[in-house]
Amino acid sequence: MKFEYQNPTRLVFGAGSLNQLGEIAGELGKKALIVTGGGSVKKNGTFDKAVSSLKAAGVAMAECSGVEPNPRIATVRRGAEIARKEGCDIIIALGGGSAMDASKVMAAAVYYDGDPWDMIFHGQPDPYFPTKALPIITVPTLAATGSEMNCGAVITNEESSEKSFVQAPCLFPSVAIVDPELTVSVPKDQTAYGVCDIITHITEGYFNSADNAPVQDRFAEGAILTAMECGQKAIADGTDLDARTHVQYASIVALNGWIQSGISAGFPVHMIEHTVSAFHDVTHAAGLAVINPAWMRFAAKSNTAKFVQFGERIFGVKAKGADDLDAAMEGIDRFEEFLKSIGCPTRFSELGIDEKLIEKYAQETLRIIYDEDGNLPGLPPMSEADIIGVLRAAL
Amino acid sequence: MKFEYQNPTRLVFGAGSLNQLGEIAGELGKKALIVTGGGSVKKNGTFDKAVSSLKAAGVAMAECSGVEPNPRIATVRRGAEIARKEGCDIIIALGGGSAMDASKVMAAAVYYDGDPWDMIFHGQPDPYFPTKALPIITVPTLAATGSEMNCGAVITNEESSEKSFVQAPCLFPSVAIVDPELTVSVPKDQTAYGVCDIITHITEGYFNSADNAPVQDRFAEGAILTAMECGQKAIADGTDLDARTHVQYASIVALNGWIQSGISAGFPVHMIEHTVSAFHDVTHAAGLAVINPAWMRFAAKSNTAKFVQFGERIFGVKAKGADDLDAAMEGIDRFEEFLKSIGCPTRFSELGIDEKLIEKYAQETLRIIYDEDGNLPGLPPMSEADIIGVLRAAL
Structure with missing residues (x-):
């Protein structure tokens, strides 16, 4: 570190x-x-x-x-x-x-x-x-x-x-x-998108760093849990100033460096979303809500232990061990259910986006940012085929 | 907030x-x-x-x-x-x-x-x-x-x-x-005192703020857990650079404002310890290790819910509810056991300090810092008798 x-x-x-x-x-x-x-x-x-x-x-x-x-x-x-x-x-x-x-x-x-x-x-x-x-x-x-x-x-x-x-x-x-x-006057859907945006900022760093960083992990989990708990309250009752306050604070700490310091994070979900929304002008967080769970299922296959930790500490999913892919996937399912429960889309079809330009999105993403092997930086790095696979899973 | x-x-x-x-x-x-x-x-x-x-x-x-x-x-x-x-x-x-x-x-x-x-x-x-x-x-x-x-x-x-x-x-x-x-060359006892110092910086803010601050609570708990986990490793093997790294990082975030922002913290344990060590020149963290558990048992009686949360999230103590004082006290016992396990003193007698000057410590503490009612700021504020009671419990 x-x-x-x-x-x-x-x-x-x-x-x-x-x-x-x-x-x-x-x-x-x-x-x-x-x-x-x-x-x-x-x-x-x-x-x-x-x-x-x-x-x-x-x-x-x-x-x-x-x-x-x-x-x-x-x-x-x-x-x-x-x-x-x-x-x-x-x-x-x-x-x-x-x-x-x-x-x-x-x-x-x-x-x-x-x-x-x-x-x-x-x-x-x-x-x-x-x-x-x-x-x-x-x-x-x-x-x-x-x-x-x-x-x-x-x-x-x-x-x-x-x-x-x-x-x-x-x-x-x-x-x-x-x-x-x-x-306080932000409508329910925008509040929910905000919560999704906050959480995705955190998951990008959390899942894409190869560094062992236990303080940062705990901070990330704490901000995610607060964004979820207080986010649900703020969506249920927009005038709940206490809930609004803590969601607002979670938004700040999600991306001011307090969680990211010391971890070498890629931002693959953001990079892919940027390309999609450049073509379709969808709400940024709606794009993230669709892409993030699909990306997680892809990344969990190689970075299983971190997804097991996520499932355990965020959703209380019991795992048989750090390599328990079923438990990892259950945590991701629970996360996707949470996104749905607050009203976020989790499939491209809900945004009116179909498979026509999928290859183009992948190519454009890789034209803008790539590592020395030509892959999208992240854990694991993503080839064009990997990006297409994630996008296809999110249709 | x-x-x-x-x-x-x-x-x-x-x-x-x-x-x-x-x-x-x-x-x-x-x-x-x-x-x-x-x-x-x-x-x-x-x-x-x-x-x-x-x-x-x-x-x-x-x-x-x-x-x-x-x-x-x-x-x-x-x-x-x-x-x-x-x-x-x-x-x-x-x-x-x-x-x-x-x-x-x-x-x-x-x-x-x-x-x-x-x-x-x-x-x-x-x-x-x-x-x-x-x-x-x-x-x-x-x-x-x-x-x-x-x-x-x-x-x-x-x-x-x-x-x-x-x-x-x-x-x-x-x-x-x-x-x-x-x-890496810091001896075991100094390493343990460092861990105690780090944790006490965090508990002061955590227990002494009346504000509802869920992100800060989670950050505090995360840094405490890391200081405990990695602290034990660093004490067991001083050359464990990974453990040393995370203890060092916990030390920084314990008192750089990332955990304290937004909470109106008093520092009663530090204030009392400062007076005692001004008279006896004991190691700061050794004084903290003695005073903090005794102070916790005093404060838990009125701020029970926060101590229940501490016991649950740090030690997994199951509580019957937020007012379960037994569970709160069990969390404090577990914390004191942790301090002992890493070699910290938890009674004044171990430092060669007896009851002779107890009233003097309390008076001196209150001469230096006091609220509008003449009490030591904290949750709850402490009268001279309260301070003497905590010091006596730690003899």
């Missing part, structure tokens, strides 16, 4: 913390670009509250609204252009993962003369690695992506049907203002 | 990472004050390796050796004086918690004209709160205090028999270089 970890983001957490936005923004800049998504923050009053807080603190504003659920590079270009033209010196993401991810790349694009798509790793030999960005404040309105407290962003190129990521230390938000009250 | 969290320390973790010391120090300064403890780092070659790495990177050095196990304010004064006189612009702590804690206060004392004891909270109405310090690199040679990645320090005033703490953002180490290989 050999690694480096540093996460400088200041986390301001708790119901009502949105009220601190103006004061905090005023410490970082004079004019903010507020980046928002599809309009729900305007309908439910969150936008007005944010604007009031900024005004009271004397922070000026410009706006970039309409960031799509799978945020597009054209939107990033547009936001960066507004920030430049308006002389913004700080970016505030007020929304879900898409607003946050787009904001991060906008913040770096302001300092980059080329096309921001150069930063998004899409198989090009020499991507541009950003080293400077405007200060970013994330204000998530959904518990899902964990983008609020990490340095990654996922962007879609709508012209080339590519969806991929950038990670760079300059993209760490300066401050994450995480106010669980903002998630 | 309302809180702020920020920890800017860069963590460089893994066997062999000591070799990076020179390079990393060179990024932060030109002349380092190396602070060490009783001499083991010189005997086992760690000091020479550190010096070689610094020399190779062209970093000059001065030295402050001989920091005591309970570091004294006189030593802090001496170290700050050397740093000033030698023009050091960086402090490197190479040792256990005492070297790290002393280094932090030295780093701030360099910028403070008054007496560094002013920074240590000891019941004075207006302590000096440090806001500036030299950059600090911690290189722990023991898995125990967690000081490597937090902003706290505990210092003893040998003249007044006071032992207390300071916490300030400027005391976060710039870099923590955590190399588990350095702990």
Whole structure:
């Protein structure tokens, strides 16, 4: 176990913390670009509250609204252009993962003369690695992506049907203002997708690392159990602020490095999902809910002991030993049942996706990311045939 | 659950990472004050390796050796004086918690004209709160205090028999270089004390917060389980680098804020122990091992559900319900048995401490820290009689 970890983001957490936005923004800049998504923050009053807080603190504003659920590079270009033209010196993401991810790349694009798509790793030999960005404040309105407290962003190129990521230390938000009250109005289906997203962030690291990392395993299991327990409560009663609070906190720790440090994780389920959703524009977590159980059944054959541990510690499945594949599969079945129980799809047919482009998805995934043998990194690494097999099992 | 969290320390973790010391120090300064403890780092070659790495990177050095196990304010004064006189612009702590804690206060004392004891909270109405310090690199040679990645320090005033703490953002180490290989030579008893120290850091937060914090609970339980499992292995075979690695990592996460964020923790066991060890200069963790089970039995009477959860999740104790005090007490008995099994004392008599000064310890503890009702903060808050009762139960 050999690694480096540093996460400088200041986390301001708790119901009502949105009220601190103006004061905090005023410490970082004079004019903010507020980046928002599809309009729900305007309908439910969150936008007005944010604007009031900024005004009271004397922070000026410009706006970039309409960031799509799978945020597009054209939107990033547009936001960066507004920030430049308006002389913004700080970016505030007020929304879900898409607003946050787009904001991060906008913040770096302001300092980059080329096309921001150069930063998004899409198989090009020499991507541009950003080293400077405007200060970013994330204000998530959904518990899902964990983008609020990490340095990654996922962007879609709508012209080339590519969806991929950038990670760079300059993209760490300066401050994450995480106010669980903002998630109380999130509808049941989006809440469930958020829970699935949180859990999948954790399972990727948990199952794809060959390292022995017992603390990280326990942390992962603890965050999964909490996301499941409190997620069910938040779905049953959206106004349960206590449940919302713990789901929100699970979302942060799922992807801020506290669980991933020291484990050499691939993200195969995400990589495959990115390709599928670049072609079909499905909700990210819906794609994950379909692909993850199918991937698990594939991976459990070679990494049985870890799946046995998962089944035991998450679902109390009794195993005959670390090589008990039946017990491993039972744990995966139980996980799939959980996804169904909260209303997630678990087959492509539920998303209106058929087998037509299966080979294309596999090829595209491997064009964007591959190890020295040409396989998709993960445990085990996946050939094109492996990816097709997993996708086919999920039809 | 309302809180702020920020920890800017860069963590460089893994066997062999000591070799990076020179390079990393060179990024932060030109002349380092190396602070060490009783001499083991010189005997086992760690000091020479550190010096070689610094020399190779062209970093000059001065030295402050001989920091005591309970570091004294006189030593802090001496170290700050050397740093000033030698023009050091960086402090490197190479040792256990005492070297790290002393280094932090030295780093701030360099910028403070008054007496560094002013920074240590000891019941004075207006302590000096440090806001500036030299950059600090911690290189722990023991898995125990967690000081490597937090902003706290505990210092003893040998003249007044006071032992207390300071916490300030400027005391976060710039870099923590955590190399588990350095702990391979730690003897069995010190390894066991380290495990006890790690676990006690976690139980303080776990049992003393009234907040409902399920993620933090799971993280706490995960780190305790790992410290116990891998701690036993490291005690049985000191050369088990894998076990040493995970104990070392548990030590970091036990007190870097990942478990404490969002919970309003008192540290009653530490506060009582500080007073006792200020009078008797016992090993910190030996004092904790004696006081913690006695405190637990006191606290379990009012906070039964949390102790039931502890017994269930750590030791598999079956309870009839959340108010099953017998099950709670069984969990505490099992914990005390664990401490004994690794060779920790669990009664004051084993430390040569009798009842003579019991009232004095209680009074001194409450002179240094108290809530608005004059009680020691914790769950439940403790009166003088409560503290005396716990101490008497541990005789």
